Amino acid sequence: MSTQLLQTTILNEQFLKIDYSQYNSSVATIHRHLEESKDELTGWINAPLEDNQELIHSIQTIAEEIKANADLLVVIGIGGSYLGAKAIQDSLTPYFGQQTDGIEVIYAGQNMSGAYINQLLNSLAEKEVYINVISKSGSTMEPALAFRVLRQYMEKRYGEEASERIVVTTDPEIGLLREIAAFHHYRQFVIPPNIGGRYSVLTPVGLLPIAVAGVDIKELLEGAKEAAMLLKEGNLEHNEAYRYAVIRHALYTLGYKVELLASFEPALANFHDWWKQLFGESEGKDQKGLFPATVNYSTDLHAIGQFIQDGSPILFETLLHFHEIKDDYQVPYDARDEDRLNYLANRSFNKINTTSKQGTAIAHAEGGVPVIQLELAKLDAFHFGYLIYFFMKACAMSAYLIDVNPFDQPGVEAYKTKMLQLLTAEDIKK
Known part of the structure; x- marks a missing residue:
């Protein structure tokens, strides 16, 4: 099986020259800590x-x-x-x-x-x-x-x-x-x-x-197993999850404050929400961390696409793309061509969607928005299991690179405490 189940690229790396060698030592140290730690909530790794x-x-x-x-x-x-x-x-x-x-x-x-x-x-x-x-x-x-x-x-x-x-x-x-x-x-x-x-x-x-x-939970877990094996490598050059974490960290040190996860398949909307919790709750501590935000294209290209293209330069975009989606539909030919869309006849919706993704990525990159592309072959249980593990491994590395604990959530406990105090006070008044 290919070792490149997920491909990480920076579309406009010409202005983002990352010296990966400067991260080798810290990444290797964090990797050893994750692999050897017995005290933290790291049971998911193996x-x-x-x-x-x-x-x-x-x-x-x-x-x-x-x-x-x-x-x-x-x-x-x-x-x-x-x-x-x-x-x-x-x-x-x-x-x-x-x-x-x-x-x-x-x-x-x-x-x-x-x-x-x-x-x-x-x-x-x-x-x-x-x-x-x-x-x-x-x-x-x-x-x-x-x-x-x-x-x-x-x-x-x-x-x-x-x-x-x-x-x-x-x-x-x-x-x-x-x-x-x-x-x-x-x-x-x-x-x-x-x-x-x-x-x-x-x-x-x-x-x-x-x-x-x-x-199919067997296929899901097989994908996660494949990721666990391939991403067990501590060498940054051979670990795509760590490469993604380093790119995020490099952008963070350049002053970018928001990471925008984007995809072109509406079924992924709730996956975006899982990703937001994973990174937001793991990194957002000690006045540090990227703010995780999400968009669903092409819907949001008509909602906040203007800001992404030309607004405040506070964000970079992580574009998630699956090359093969199970179902598809072909644009029909219309003899009258009243809507002037016959130039798309016999093309599939998924193919047009992919072209839209490519055009969006190029436009945003040329507009000065750093664009990371994460690409997988197919939207199925196996590749989804791989992706979930990929993000968890990248998230742990990302948090440790900014010197915060990826596995606690003191801010969440603070809201719970205040809510309980208010509810208890109201009960006493009654």
Whole structure:
């Protein structure tokens, strides 16, 4: 298999002369730390290389049970317990209609909108339902509230059978959710203690929901395994993830403050959201870090394309492109040619989309926007697994290059503390 599953290039490197040799020592040191660390949440690094056949079998067994006995699965989670599964599901399943080898998977606990939870409950009446609640602690406010509501709904609707229709993914030893699951005899999957939330998509956190949605989790994990092998090289010259991290760091030191992840396939919109959490929560500390933003082309070319092309020079663009998309459609010939589009007749939409990508990249590069291109052969489970691991490895390196810990999130804990203080104060007033 080719060692170039993902190609990283800088479109306008003529004004971005990076001396990669100056990074060799720091990259090698960080690489050794990541490979050898026993104290941090680095279990994801070698997880794809481990024997996971038993785990895959158990996930597939429950997934098949859910598909046989339910019309939909409600996944309760937030942040890393939600974004990864949703990203993969949307990227690898059809835009419209019933999934070919899966059932509908919807999400709760990622917000505290009363309208959302009320309308979700109303939508369940005519459908058979399973629930998968995902939380390491069980005490995060948003999913905990959603689980309280939906657990009561399931118990009222299914009685004693409710315990067979609720699957818990949580810490193997501690936490409120672990205690609830044990008391009610819910079936459980484990979130590995040495893997943090935003790095957990290739664990049961993401694998069960996407298996129910019809995604081939074996192929996904094979892609991640291939990445884990190819990106185990500490030499910057042979590690595309580290090369991408170094390019980001070089642009950061030149004063660019925003990285704009862009793609031309609308199915990737939720993958963008996963990427934003991964990099934003890993790097944004100690008044440091690039701000991760995203755009979906060609829609956003007609929304903020003007700013990207000619606005403040604060951003660089990372353009994600898959050369082959499973489905396509050919532009038909029209004898009257009233819309003057016959020059595109018999060309495919995907081919036109690729040309649009090329034109956009050239225009932005010529306009002075640094453009990084990340290219993969095909949008499928294997290459998507590769891409997910690629970004996680690059993110860890990127954070350490600016001397921050990629695996904590003190700012998130600060908001939770303040929210709890305000809610407690309101309760006292009552």
